[in-house]
Structure formats: structure tokens, C-alpha cells
Amino acid sequence: MAEEITLSVFRGDRSGGREQEYKIPAIPGMVVLDALHYIQAHQASDLAVRWNCKAAHCGSCSAEINGSAKLLCKTRVDDYEDEVIHVRPMHTFPVIKDLVTDVSWNYEKLRQIPAFQPAVNAPFTMQQRDVDRIQEFRKCIECFLCQNICHVLREHDAKDAYWGPRMMIRMAELEMHPLDTADRVDLLKGAAGVGYCNITKCCTVVCPQGINITDNGIIPLKERVADKYFDPLGGLVRKMHK
Amino acid sequence: MSENIERHAYDVLIIGSGGAGLRAAIAAAEGGAKVAVLGKSLLGKAHTVMAEGGVAASLANVDPADGWETHFYDTMRSGHFINNYKMAEVFAKEAPARVLELEQWGAVFDRTPDGKIMQRPFGAHTFRRLAHVGDRTGMELIRTLEQKILTVNVDVFQEITATKIFTDNGRAAGAVAYYREDGRFALFSAKAIVIATGGWGKAYKVTSNSWESTGDGAALAFRAGAELVDMEMVQFHPTGMVWPPGVRGILVTEGVRGEGGLLRNSEGERFMEKYDPQRMELSSRDVVARSIYKEVQAGRGTPHGGAWLDITHKGPEYIKRKLPGMYQQFMALADVDITKTPFEVGPTIHYTMGGLRVDALTCATNVPGLFAAGECAGGLHGANRLGGNSLADILVFGKRAGDGALEFLQGSEGTPKLDDAEVQQEIERVLKPLGNEGGENPYAVHEVLQEVMAEHAGISRTGPSLEEGLQKMLELKARAEHMTVPGSRVFNPGWHAVQDVRNMIALCETIIRGAIERKESRGAQWRLDFADELDEYGKVNFVHKLEDGEAKTFSAPVSEMPTELQELFQLGAAPGIAKSAKKE
Structure with a gap:
């Protein structure tokens, strides 16, 4: 492993900025977040980066490393042998400072999703096989890397038309809960815009939790919309069997 | 220059947006209070997410012999009997209801073959007791509370750092805080305040804690006159x-x-x-x-x-x-x-058992109107915490603190007053390190702090080494008065570190003082020069209070269990085991 690492880190704010180079000593097992902490402690104490756990549990340190959307705490510097490591903030959200972006839009949308409405009171009786798929969705750490990479949001900035993969997964976990009674299909078709997803699966690729966002979450939601709006007879049959 | 500040007024102000803070907020809001939650991170990112193994509650889904008595028994024994027994009692009794409530709000725990919440074995729990979701239980818990918070009437302030709690004639009156995003200040007046800011594991270098665990709330409350207990107990x-x-x-x-x-x-x-x-x-x-x-x-x-x-x-x-x-x-x-x-x-380093000394039922500190719940509070875990008990702690006492604050509102009159001059003085103090040069680098001070704690107040301790550590800590405290950082107020981590380091130093001094006083080995406190657990020390907790700016340490008697609880320890085995043996 090289003894010295070169990082090129975006420094700037809402009005703009540019990358700045830092050279730091390499430590075995170092992740990019460690490298940024070294810079903070020794070279630029005002370098802004969000982080909490450094263990890939909290989803705070999302950024773009050499063009890929990743968690800083889960990306090792020795993955970039003899390369300059370019670190930039998530592209889809407005920069506050350096690597910190304004992700408040996501929290606004989370608030607009109808909450869990169980049919009965706890304790519930549910089989493991019936909750396996929603447990997959509940692994989400809300890093918003999927939101960042979704081209509907990233290239087209269509935040008013489509709420993005994170919100789809949140709705999928509620819709597929064995005891939930609320109906979010109208919302999915309407304001949340599930139809805008054209299944490029970029979100699935970047998910640090390995959630199969498109295949297991978004496509079944699209099917629910199709059932209700475009297959009234099938929808009726399913309703009677519910 | 006087700073223009944003002003807010609430019934209940909750400082800390982890599990305990969110649970307290839900309780207070459901009781009709106007509630605000301040968190120094984004919502749902608090240290709670790092809890992995499970939440301990005697649901008895896999071991029918389990019950609150055995959970209480395990908790007291692991705490080496310096726990506040009343806290352990209500804790063991209420944990199952708090877990089921999460299921009602959307948490999806792993299941037993018959479709109930699965429970796994864990260190020093007599029965299989930890409800869990794989190895990400804390995340499930905070996500569920986050999702619940969005449905109740609570104002959540994200990425905001509280720096001081004000009192009016001894009663908690409010707090000042700054937004990390741009460094502007906000003043919160409140009729009651709940501290739920977690522990201070970042005072040690080898730690499992997230950056937030710098003990802010405990330090703020300590400066406002609240007492700390069992600080020597660091897990x-x-x-x-x-x-x-x-x-x-x-x-x-x-x-x-x-x-x-x-x-x-x-x-x-x-x-x-x-x-x-x-x-x-x-x-x-x-x-x-x-x-x-x-x-x-x-x-x-x-x-x-x-x-x-x-x-x-x-x-x-x-x-x-x-x-x-x-x-x-x-x-x-x-x-x-x-x-x-x-x-x-x-x-x-994983957990700080010590913390703000509270009433077992209401979570009230000795400062009227000031409450504390979760890791920042002391008493439940005594000298050692059981795995899984901390997630149950934040649920049980989060709710109790919210209810305690509500009860306080009903029994108190008027709104305490904030002194504008005092507020301006605090803002000036917080701003002073910014853009100045020649002072101490907060990161360097933090590193020294971690070295001192590792060397002198680590896993094994001795009297002389602790004394030396105390001298170093006091020197460091003086050095830390003069920290400076470059840059502006806009999301400036160096500036944030100044606040964190100051809080950790205040608490570390009491860790060392408590460890010096406890001349025995008990639970997490391992004294090489006093290798045995001693009866006389089993009867006391060490309490710290600030008097004229100086930390004073005194001993207080451990509260004695009533006969019916004492009898649980005289059955020759854990209550659940003794009871089922009797049946056979």
C-alpha cells in the first residue's frame, strides 16, 4: 500500500466551489471517511462532512467518490491504489458546504406518506416468511444514495413529479405489511409518481444495504397501480379473495 | 454586538433525538403539550442506530418461565446491586408493553415458528429475552420512532446544537442552541426540559460510539445544577x-x-x-x-x-x-x-452507566423542571449494563420522562423567565473561538483527552494513576478554555468540536473522581489496588455536583429494596427457574 494518499475534495458552498488537494499518510484499513477526518484534524478543521457511526448503520456520510455514489465509511482507500481519490457531495441535493448537502426534501416526503394502520392490536401473529420481504425494505438506512442516483431526480430534477426510490421502498414496506389496512395506491399513481421509474435499476446498484429496490419494491408497486387502474376485473377478483 | 436570535416557546423541550428523546416527545405530545425536539444530527441518525443485538423484555415468547421478576433479578445482579432498584423494577415491568407498542407502530421483529416476536439469548440474561431484527435492532427501533414522530404534533429541529440550559430561580427555563448549517442562534423557552443526549463514549479512543456520544446534555445539565451519579462506571x-x-x-x-x-x-x-x-x-x-x-x-x-x-x-x-x-x-x-x-x-468502550441522577418514576433531576432519560441518566444499570437493556431503557424511561414532564407542567404555574443578558453572554462565549488564532486546536485537545482516559481511567485502574489522571484532566480543562478554530459559522466541524470537547472534559473529571473514591472492584470498575468487591461500597453511590464552578463528590446511600424484592434473591436460583422447579 502507498505510504501517502492524495485526496481531491470539493470545497465550497451554495455559491460554488472547487476541488482542493490534500496529501495524508496511509493507515492500514483506512476508509475514505478516516482520510477526511485526518484532514479535519491536521489540515482543515472547517472541512464539512456529515457522519455519525462510521459503521454503515446510520447512512449519514453519503457522497460521490471518483464518480460513484457511496458511503464514505464503507469505502476503503486501498480500493484506489495509485489513484487520486476525488470526493464530491451528492449531486442531486443542494450543497450546504463542502460534502454536506440539504436533504430536507426527503424528510418532507417521508412525512407525506400515510402511516402504518394495523388491522388489529399488538401482539401480532405473523409468520417469518410473510415478513421477510418487508424486513428487506426496512434495512434502509436513509442514506439517500438511491435518491441521488435516480436519473429522474438527478438529471431531470423532477422532484415535483416523482418521490424517488427511498419513498417507494417506504411505501412498499407499508403496502406489503401483512396487517396494514391503509391504501397508498392512489398516491403512488398520483403525486408520488411511481410511473416515472423506468426500471434502470441504478438505485438497486448503489444501495449499500443491498436492497433489491427495483425488482422487489418498485415493480410490485407498479403492478398494484396497474391492477387497480388498468385491470378493473382482476382487481375486483383479488379484492373478493382478500 | 448583540446577536439577533430566533425565539421559540414550548411546553416541553427535548434535547436529543435518539430513541429516548423521540419516545419522550411522543409521550409529551400525546398528552397535549407543545413539544420540540432538538437533535445535533439528522433525524434517525442518532447513536440508537448502532444498537445491534436486541431489546430486552420478558415477553416470554420462547421461554415461558420468564417474567419481570427474573429480568429485574438479572439487571440488579449484573449491576452489582448499586442500581436504583426502583428504576430496575419499573423497567422490568414495563419493557414488554413498550416493545409491543413498537410493533403496533410498525416495527417488524423477527418471528418465532408460531408467529410471535422472536427472542434470543444474551450475556447474563437467564432466559432468551432479546426481541430483535437480525443484527440491526436499534435501527428498527429508531426508524419506528422516527416514523411515529412524523404522525404526532412535534416540531423536530435537526442539526442543532444546544450549548446552555438556563434556570430561573433554580427552575429549568430554556436553552440556547445554534444551527450547524449556518451557525445562527435560536433560543427556546420551555416550562420543562428533557435531556436525552446519550453517553460520552467518545472520550475514549478505542470506542464503538458514534461522534455524537460526547455527553452534551449531561454536561449542560451538570452546569445547570443537576447531580451526576455512578460516573466511574464505564462499560x-x-x-x-x-x-x-x-x-x-x-x-x-x-x-x-x-x-x-x-x-x-x-x-x-x-x-x-x-x-x-x-x-x-x-x-x-x-x-x-x-x-x-x-x-x-x-x-x-x-x-x-x-x-x-x-x-x-x-x-x-x-x-x-x-x-x-x-x-x-x-x-x-x-x-x-x-x-x-x-x-x-x-x-x-461501549456505554456509560453513570449519568444524571433521576427520580425512578418521573425521571426528574434535582433541578425542578429538568428531566433525563436514556444513557445520559444514571441508576438503572448500576455497575454494569446487560446487553439489550439499553434499548429497553430508552423506551421505558423515554416515555416516563415525557409523562414526568407533563405531570410537572400540570403542577407548576407560569413560564420561567430567560435573562437576555445571560443569553447574549452565552452566545459571545460560543462565538469566541471562531476565526481566532493562537489557541488550542480542539482536535488536538480531544486526542489528549482520549489518551488520558485510556491511560488513567481505562479497563484497569489504580489509585496513583487515577490521581495523576485527575491532574492531567484539570490541566487540560484549563487549556481547553482557550480553543480557537479557523473558518466561518457555516457547518464548521472544528467549531462544533470545541463544544463537544468542553462537555467531555467536564464529565471525564467526574469519571476519574468517582473512580478514585470507589476503592474496590465492582462491575466495570476494576481497581488493581483494591481487587475485591467490598460490602461497604455496595451501600453507596458516588454523586457529583458543581459548587461555585468546582466539581464536588460525595457519597449517597444506595436505596434499600423492600422485603418482597429482596426475597427474589434468596430463592437459590433466578426467580423464573426457582418457580418452575417448584412446580415440577
Whole structure:
């Protein structure tokens, strides 16, 4: 492993900025977040980066490393042998400072999703096989890397038309809960815009939790919309069997 | 220059947006109060997410003999009987209801074959008791509370740092805080304040704690006149990662041992046989951590100074299903496949048992109108915390603190007043390090702090070394008065570190003072010069209070259990086991 690492880190704010180079000593097992902490402690104490756990549990340190959307705490510097490591903030959200972006839009949308409405009171009786798929969705750490990479949001900035993969997964976990009674299909078709997803699966690729966002979450939601709006007879049959 | 500030008025102000803070907010809001929650991170990112193994509650879904008496018994025994027994009692009684409530709000726990909430074994719990979701239980818990908070009427302020709690004639009156985004200040007046800011594990270098664990709320409350208790009790989790250096300290969940993981030394010996032949790997954390430490000291450590933990006999499929986070963590960070090979683990700072001294039922501190819940409060865990008890703690006492604050509102009159001059003075103090040069670098001060704590108040302690540590801490406190940082107010981590370091120093001084006073070994406190647990110290807690700016330490009697609770410890076995033996 090289003894010295070169990082090129975006420094700037809402009005703009540019990358700045830092050279730091390499430590075995170092992740990019460690490298940024070294810079903070020794070279630029005002370098802004969000982080909490450094263990890939909290989803705070999302950024773009050499063009890929990743968690800083889960990306090792020795993955970039003899390369300059370019670190930039998530592209889809407005920069506050350096690597910190304004992700408040996501929290606004989370608030607009109808909450869990169980049919009965706890304790519930549910089989493991019936909750396996929603447990997959509940692994989400809300890093918003999927939101960042979704081209509907990233290239087209269509935040008013489509709420993005994170919100789809949140709705999928509620819709597929064995005891939930609320109906979010109208919302999915309407304001949340599930139809805008054209299944490029970029979100699935970047998910640090390995959630199969498109295949297991978004496509079944699209099917629910199709059932209700475009297959009234099938929808009726399913309703009677519910 | 006088600063223009944003002003807010609330009935209940909650400082801290982890599990305890959110649960308190839900309770206070459901009672009709106007509630605000302040968190220094984004919502849902608090240290709660790092809890892995489970939440302890005697649901008795897999072991029908379990009940609150046995959970109480386990908690008191592991705390070495200096716990506040009343806290342990209400805790054991109410934990099951708090867990079921989460299910009602959308949490999806792992299931038993008959469709109930699954429970796993954990260190020093008599029965299989930890409700869990794989190895990400804390995340499930905070996500559920986050989702619940969005449905009740609570104002959540994200990425905002409180720096001072004000009092009016001794009563809590409000707090001043700044937004990390742009450094502008906000003043919150409140009729009651709940502190729920977690622990201070960042005072140590090898730690499993997130950056937030700097003890802000406990330090703020201490400065406002609140008492701290059991500060010497700092928990080393036996199993943190030890290699490579970049990941040293990151938690390896106790769930690995709960699921059958075995500890071995460099000679292949299952060394827990020597230290706790009955409970083996599932002994209490203080015992396992010390055992690993002793093996390493005796020259039987792994290449990088730890012990081997082996779960390979459970097979890849089982490991990936029950411990998916651990599997990924070792693959990604250490190039180790835990389904194929044993891995190195060693003690890491995990939890602070001590904290604000509170009333067991209302969570009230000695400062009227000021409440505390969760890791920042002391008393429940005594000298050592059981795994899984902290997630249950934040639920039970989060709710109790919210209810306690409500009850206080009903019994009190008027709104306490904030003194504008005092507020301006605090803002000037907070701004002073910014853009100045020539002072101490907060990161450097933090590093020294961590070195002092590791050297003098670590896993093993002695009187002379603690005394030396205290002198160093007092010197560091003086140095820390003059920290400076470059840059502006806009999201400036160096400036944030100034506040964090100041808070940790205030608390670390009391850790050392408590450790000096407790001239015995008990739970997490291991004194090489006083190796035995002594009856006389089992009767006291050490309490710290600020008097004229100086930390004063005094002893207070441990509250004595009533006869019916004492009898639970005289059955010859844990209550659930004794009871079922009787039936047979």
C-alpha cells in the first residue's frame, strides 16, 4: 500500500466551489471517511462532512467518490491504489458546504406518506416468511444514495413529479405489511409518481444495504397501480379473495 | 454586538433525538403539550442506530418461565446491586408493553415458528429475552420512532446544537442552541426540559460510539445544577474489531455469542471456562471484557492483541441470515469471511452507566423542571449494563420522562423567565473561538483527552494513576478554555468540536473522581489496588455536583429494596427457574 494518499475534495458552498488537494499518510484499513477526518484534524478543521457511526448503520456520510455514489465509511482507500481519490457531495441535493448537502426534501416526503394502520392490536401473529420481504425494505438506512442516483431526480430534477426510490421502498414496506389496512395506491399513481421509474435499476446498484429496490419494491408497486387502474376485473377478483 | 436570535416557546423541550428523546416527545405530545425536539444530527441518525443485538423484555415468547421478576433479578445482579432498584423494577415491568407498542407502530421483529416476536439469548440474561431484527435492532427501533414522530404534533429541529440550559430561580427555563448549517442562534423557552443526549463514549479512543456520544446534555445539565451519579462506571464491550487499525473499536455484536460464537485464545483454549464456567461466552460484559484483557496480558492474545471469536460451526446460511451486518462489516472492512474463519476481537468502550441522577418514576433531576432519560441518566444499570437493556431503557424511561414532564407542567404555574443578558453572554462565549488564532486546536485537545482516559481511567485502574489522571484532566480543562478554530459559522466541524470537547472534559473529571473514591472492584470498575468487591461500597453511590464552578463528590446511600424484592434473591436460583422447579 502507498505510504501517502492524495485526496481531491470539493470545497465550497451554495455559491460554488472547487476541488482542493490534500496529501495524508496511509493507515492500514483506512476508509475514505478516516482520510477526511485526518484532514479535519491536521489540515482543515472547517472541512464539512456529515457522519455519525462510521459503521454503515446510520447512512449519514453519503457522497460521490471518483464518480460513484457511496458511503464514505464503507469505502476503503486501498480500493484506489495509485489513484487520486476525488470526493464530491451528492449531486442531486443542494450543497450546504463542502460534502454536506440539504436533504430536507426527503424528510418532507417521508412525512407525506400515510402511516402504518394495523388491522388489529399488538401482539401480532405473523409468520417469518410473510415478513421477510418487508424486513428487506426496512434495512434502509436513509442514506439517500438511491435518491441521488435516480436519473429522474438527478438529471431531470423532477422532484415535483416523482418521490424517488427511498419513498417507494417506504411505501412498499407499508403496502406489503401483512396487517396494514391503509391504501397508498392512489398516491403512488398520483403525486408520488411511481410511473416515472423506468426500471434502470441504478438505485438497486448503489444501495449499500443491498436492497433489491427495483425488482422487489418498485415493480410490485407498479403492478398494484396497474391492477387497480388498468385491470378493473382482476382487481375486483383479488379484492373478493382478500 | 448583540446577536439577533430566533425565539421559540414550548411546553416541553427535548434535547436529543435518539430513541429516548423521540419516545419522550411522543409521550409529551400525546398528552397535549407543545413539544420540540432538538437533535445535533439528522433525524434517525442518532447513536440508537448502532444498537445491534436486541431489546430486552420478558415477553416470554420462547421461554415461558420468564417474567419481570427474573429480568429485574438479572439487571440488579449484573449491576452489582448499586442500581436504583426502583428504576430496575419499573423497567422490568414495563419493557414488554413498550416493545409491543413498537410493533403496533410498525416495527417488524423477527418471528418465532408460531408467529410471535422472536427472542434470543444474551450475556447474563437467564432466559432468551432479546426481541430483535437480525443484527440491526436499534435501527428498527429508531426508524419506528422516527416514523411515529412524523404522525404526532412535534416540531423536530435537526442539526442543532444546544450549548446552555438556563434556570430561573433554580427552575429549568430554556436553552440556547445554534444551527450547524449556518451557525445562527435560536433560543427556546420551555416550562420543562428533557435531556436525552446519550453517553460520552467518545472520550475514549478505542470506542464503538458514534461522534455524537460526547455527553452534551449531561454536561449542560451538570452546569445547570443537576447531580451526576455512578460516573466511574464505564462499560467496555468485550468484542470490538481490533484489526485493521482503521476500524479498531467498531462493535461486534454480542449477538455473535448469543447465536453460539465461541471465544478462544492463541492456544486454542476456550478461556471463559476459567473465568465463568457456567455462563461461558454469555457471561456479563464486565467479566468477558476483563477475561479477554487478562488473556492478552498473559501473552495468549491474537496477532493484533485480542481473542478469537468463532461462529463458523453455525454454517454460512445461518450466519448470513442472523448476522448479516457482521458478515458484511468484516468482508468490507477487514477482508475476513466470518462464515469461514475465526476473527479477532477485543474490548472497546461501549456505554456509560453513570449519568444524571433521576427520580425512578418521573425521571426528574434535582433541578425542578429538568428531566433525563436514556444513557445520559444514571441508576438503572448500576455497575454494569446487560446487553439489550439499553434499548429497553430508552423506551421505558423515554416515555416516563415525557409523562414526568407533563405531570410537572400540570403542577407548576407560569413560564420561567430567560435573562437576555445571560443569553447574549452565552452566545459571545460560543462565538469566541471562531476565526481566532493562537489557541488550542480542539482536535488536538480531544486526542489528549482520549489518551488520558485510556491511560488513567481505562479497563484497569489504580489509585496513583487515577490521581495523576485527575491532574492531567484539570490541566487540560484549563487549556481547553482557550480553543480557537479557523473558518466561518457555516457547518464548521472544528467549531462544533470545541463544544463537544468542553462537555467531555467536564464529565471525564467526574469519571476519574468517582473512580478514585470507589476503592474496590465492582462491575466495570476494576481497581488493581483494591481487587475485591467490598460490602461497604455496595451501600453507596458516588454523586457529583458543581459548587461555585468546582466539581464536588460525595457519597449517597444506595436505596434499600423492600422485603418482597429482596426475597427474589434468596430463592437459590433466578426467580423464573426457582418457580418452575417448584412446580415440577
